[in-house]
Amino acid sequence: MTEPLIACDRLCVELGGAKVLDGLSLSVHEGDFLAVLGPNGGGKTTLLKVMLGLVKPSSGSVTVFGKEPGQASGRIGYVPQRLDFDRSFPISAMEVVLMGRLSRKKLFQRYGREDRQKALDALETTGLASLAQRRIGALSGGELQRALIARALAGEPELLLLDEPTASVDPEMKTTIYDLLDQLRKQHTIVLVTHDTGTIGRHVSRIACLNCTLDMHEPGSTLGRTALEKLYHFPVDVVEHRETQTPHRHA
Amino acid sequence: MPDFLHFEFMRNAFLAAILSSVACGIIGTYVVVRRLGFISGGIAHTAFGGIGLSYYLGLNPLAGIIPFSLAAAIGIGLLSRKARIAEDTAIGAFWAAGMSIGVILIGLTPGYAPNLFSYLFGNILTVPDSDLQLIMGLDCLIIAMVWLFDKEFLAISFDEEYARISGLKTVALDLLMLCLIALTVVIMVRVVGIVMVIALLTIPAAVARSFSRSLYGMMALGTLFSCIFSIAGLWLSWVFDLASGATIILVAALVFLVNALFGTGKTRRTAC
Structure with missing residues (x-):
């Protein structure tokens, strides 16, 4: 078995004295498309931030590409939940996407032709070339x-970490984003954090339920009402987790 | 040549206005997009301690202003970013402590302090040649740093978390930017004085933002606006015999107000 891209072992995280993640063990292998489901405050974003090296675990260990988190920035593409930015910031979509090349550049090194080309390719992939x-x-x-996804792609990452990419978009755009992810999973290992219990099962290869502690659900299993109600503490839709080797197509 | 340019002090004043506008437009752009106006005010007021110190020791005021403003930039930056102290608390503490040091040291110095007022409210009409050279040198330094750290400064301004994930030393870059603000403050103290520095660091760039599509565009336009405000203010102060620094600020504030009232409709349209 190959070495996992991400390995968490009995990971605990405390933020401001409260335990956010408790004894979490998880491994992500090359080619996985893992969805992490869970309620708000369940630690989903914190888990991603641990993987990115932004939050230090209080105990347990994490390795990303066999190294400490934050040491492999050039191989990871991160898509934040939503960007808290000033909408009047004078910057074009292209310049934002170029930032995805930052981890591949040295200090004082300027963006060159290759960087622009990769950024344009990423905009093309996400359907934003005209914008x-x-x-x-x-x-x-x-x-x-999609611009934020393009920014992550521009750095040519092996691993994509997405934080609720469909949280703030309308249903039609949601389908577009999932179609895009179906296409991206062919070349990338993906970890996706989401609320989307409804459609997610059709797209991903593994599901993890996170509410401070973690439950893994492997392909073929149905994540029943009891498991989800235990997770969310109130009734939710059943997540059917079918194996989908054939790419999902949207009619 | 217009009549008021026959005087050397007037020619120097115009040169000072134009040269300081370069720093204002460039660094003001970062101040506006990163909302560093209050921290810039803190740096400027802390520098008053430096004026007091050099007055007490009988040195050139710049010998005190430069180290004090740099220390304020690094001190406020480190306290708020590393020591988990709220930024406005750190700013308030430095602001008042710097002013207090200045007041005490000036009080301890025997005799009357004649030039004090000009440091608080600026006196562009007394800028000597040596100061012009210093302003030009600082302008070159600022341009060089912004050119070198171009992509890093853009990244921490737009999305600091992403910059950190990409492996940038964001705290160090942040402190460097605060130091550049401190140097701009040093320049501006001559032109408009400590109390009014924030206006020229924010207004030209803020007005420029409504017309710019890129950060560089905003810097160029900010520099241009700053030039226009300073020259117009200087000319008006000459014609009506008013305090020059205050007139420059009022011209800027008036344009800012007009732009804020009538310019928002335009930005909203382009945003759709």
Whole structure:
């Protein structure tokens, strides 16, 4: 068995004295498309931030590409939940996507032709090529989300970490984003944090339920009402987790 | 040549206005997009301690202003970013402590302090040649740093968390930017004085933002606006015999107000 890209072992995280993650063990292997489900405050974003090296665990261990988190920035593409930015910031979509090349650049090294080409490719993949010169504040919610995905892709990462990419977009855009992820999973290992219990099962290869502690659900199993109600503490839709080797197509 | 340019002090004043506008437009752009206006005010007021110190020791005021403003930039930056102290608390403490040091040291110095007022409210009409050279040197330094740290400064301004994930030393970059603000403050103290520095660091860049599509565009336009405000203010102060620094600020504030009232509709339209 190959070495996992991400390995968490009995990971605990405390933020401001409260335990956010408790004894979590998880491994993500190359080619996985893992969805992490769970209620707000269940530690989903914190888990991603631990993987990115932004939050230090209080006990337990994490390795990402066999190293301490934060040491492999060039191999990870991160898509934040939503960008708290000033909509009047004078910057084009292209310039934002170019930031995805930052981890591959040295200090004082300027963005070159290759960087621009990779950024354009990423905009092409996410369907935003025609909006490259648009001011970032003028993009719609769905376009902004895709621009953030493009920024992550521009760095040519092996691993994509996405924080609720469909939380702030309308249902149609949600389908577009999932179609995009179906396409991206062919070349990338993906970890996705989401609330989307409804459609997620059709797209991903593994599901983890996170509410301070973690339950893994492997392919073929159905995540029943009891498991989800235990997770969310109130009734939710059943997540059917079918194996989908054939890519999902949206009619 | 217009009549008021026959005087050397007037020519120096115009040169000072134009040269300081370069720093204002460039660094003001970062101040506006990163909302560092209050921290800039803190740095400027802390520098008053430096004026007091150099007055007490009988040195050139700049010998006190430069170290004090740099220390304020690094001190406020480190306290708020590393020591988990709220930024406005750190700013308030430095602001008042710097002013107090200045007041006490000036009080301890025998005799009357004649030039004090000009440091608080600026006196662009007394800028000597040596100060012009210093302002030009600082302008070059600021341009060089912004050119070198171009992509890093853009990244921490737009999305600091992403910059950190990408492996940038964001705290160090942040402190460097605060130091550049401190140097801009040093320049501006001559032109408009400690109390009014924030206005020229924010207003030209803020007005420029409504017309800019990129950060560089905003810097260029901010520099231009700053030039226009300073020259117009200087000319008006000459014609009506008013305090020059205050007139410059009022011209800027008036344009800012007009732009805020009538310019928002335009930005909203382009945003859709």
